[in-house]
Amino acid sequence: MHKERTITHAPASISHSPFKGVTRPVLVSAVFFMLVTGLAYPLVTTGVANILFPDQAQGSLIVENGQAIGSRVIGQYFTKPGYFHGRPSATSGTDPNDPSKTVDQPYNAAASGASNQGVISKKLLDAFAERTKTYREENGLAADARVPVDAVTASGSGLDPHISVANARLQAARVAKARGLPEDKVLDFVDQNTSGPQLGVLGDQRVNVLELNLALDAAAQAHRAAQ
């Protein structure tokens, strides 16, 4: 039992009093660590990031003729038949006619938002029924055609830049018709703008809607220029 008395650790001093001499370190530590972790760390990161990856650090903007037309990672709201349409978006924004009101404003990148409705919400199920009907009509599908789930559900951010390949393929005929292109050609564009799982394993196969639509526009412009 006497061997137990060996103390393995012997500091210079042990303080028992909880309060003695704590005022200065407590106050100084708050300000000091705010400066280190709240300003120095993010500012140094900002500096280095803008040297190494200036494009991404500023929001991965796509710029044409000096004007930003969007971000590669943020979805946009598409309604025209000649464009592929993204997923439904639950974002809202202030009413331009009456600033005191909020109105639906899909793909509002200044206020991300989701429905936050549970699975047995009547409101949500009604929205699904409506969107399914509209999707079939827009794309000339049979009244009992099965609609891909991503085409009728709102994303978490309201800014999802992607749709599934199944969704894109069902829209191809409509886009081809509106643009006067053969459907095969449009499907080729879909294939070219499809990314597989990252590093071969992570995530799912997906189509970036903005990049796909930009590719279609660029091809149309090149075609006009050639004529």
Add this chain to the structure above:
Amino acid sequence: MVQDITQFVLILAVMTGLVVVLGKWMTHLFTSPTHNIIERGTYGILGVNPAEGMSWSRYGMVLLLSNAAMMLLGYLMLRLQEYLPGDPLARGSQTPDLAFNTAASFVTNTNWQSYSGESSLSNFSQMAVITFLMMVSAATGVAAAGAFIRGLSRKNTADIGNYWVDFTRVTYRVFLPICFVMALIYVWQGMPQTLNADAIAATLEGAKQQLIIGPVASLESIKHIGTNGGGFFAMNAAHPFENPTPLTNTLHILSMLLIPSALTYVFGAMILRRRQGWAFFGAFLVMFLGFLVLVYGTEQAGNPLLTPLGVDQTQTALQAGGNMEGKELRFGIAQTSLFVTTTTAATTGSVDAMHSSLTPLGGLVPIAEMMLNNVFGGDGVGFINLVTYAILTVFLVGMMIGRTPEFLGKKVEAREMKYVMLAVLAHPFSILGFTALACLVPSTLESLANQGPHGFSEVLYAYTSGTANNGSAFAGLNANTTFFNTTIGLAMLIGRYLTLLPMLAVAGVLAAKKTIPEGPGTLSTATPLFTGLLVFVILVVGGLTFLPALALGPIVEHLMMLGGTTF
């Protein structure tokens, strides 16, 4: 399906590998006697003696007071936001109850947000308040875990270490370097990191799109490594700027699990019983896998009420399928399920999908993990919670076999059991007490976004999240009211300090005891049998406490969904 399981196995294997790497590094951090030059300079500025040893009561008091000072500083900056520099969007100050809620939320590592980041915080506040409090609250938790383990590893002494040394080393040697490197990887993948406040885009269809940007990556890296969880944007890690690719999603998941899992290794190494660390890691992993299977299974199966509408939720080569409401396509069901399971296991609370739109049983998982509060758990505190239950298990088993319970060679007696029970009971007391209170307040109904059992789940989720210092939400609930801001703020403080301080006391009391030699009747705590008993005790205590509340929320909602009842 095969690809989904491949992802799970791969990510969990990488996590286990990192346990050893970071575990070794942190063990060195907590035991090394030498201070580097930057640390010595810091001690000079703070005016502290790094050689001073602290008793548990002093360690706890210094922790509490320095946290209070940091919370006050954060509160003041939020209240004065409109007068602080550099916001072209001129976002106003937060109201007193909202600023209290925000400061309490971030200093307790909860990161519950009653505000939405885009519209209410300037880039200065995102850095000097949010990033700052994220880092120091995580460092506080890890420092406390270090002191706790040190207390358990020592004998015949009142000294459990020096708070300033632990805190400074954790900040300098773990958080700052890892966060810096991770932030750069995030920017490479498409996360903004700038002092500009926004960019205006003219969209293809001729509309104006205002893109909010800012120092996102530096916040995002500490948010996950520090198991904080508060988003730069309202929709958190579902927002493409916070989580642009499946790779960033994977790194978020690994970051959240990094420190909570590595602490099991630190524990084994510091008490010189490696197997004990792995026995605890095993307990974490078993519970985690069970919850992961439940989320993945129910979310991939989808919402049965959609099928009659002609919606295709099956998984095919061309679509991931499943319940996609509130989810992002780039993650699909597998990455989302793993994130959901991780974020409330590691009590981070960031979300890459809206938990409110999960299927009822899928949504039960995050609630249940926060109720148990020790499936990995938050940085530092999750491990402490697990040891709380380990001591409780030893005690119960000791009672059953009629022997004085022992833990790590120390007798477990009345005094430390009182502290343990205080820590075990403060948690459900806060969750169930505040939920009951909110149900009695008539104005609660106006805050709900869903009717029926889901509305109750929103309230239950809010207080569970606050008390467990998680911060995620069934986000339909409008919690920015004086009642919710104040009560959830209190729940966060109770949940943090009424579990942390009693357990530091336990560590202090055990450190002062002498060890007793192992005898034939000693229950080994490093065996699979004990791991099984531990998981059993956690589930039984959690089940007995919380099952009635869960039955009123997600469970009845699940039955209604199967029966086709809607609200």
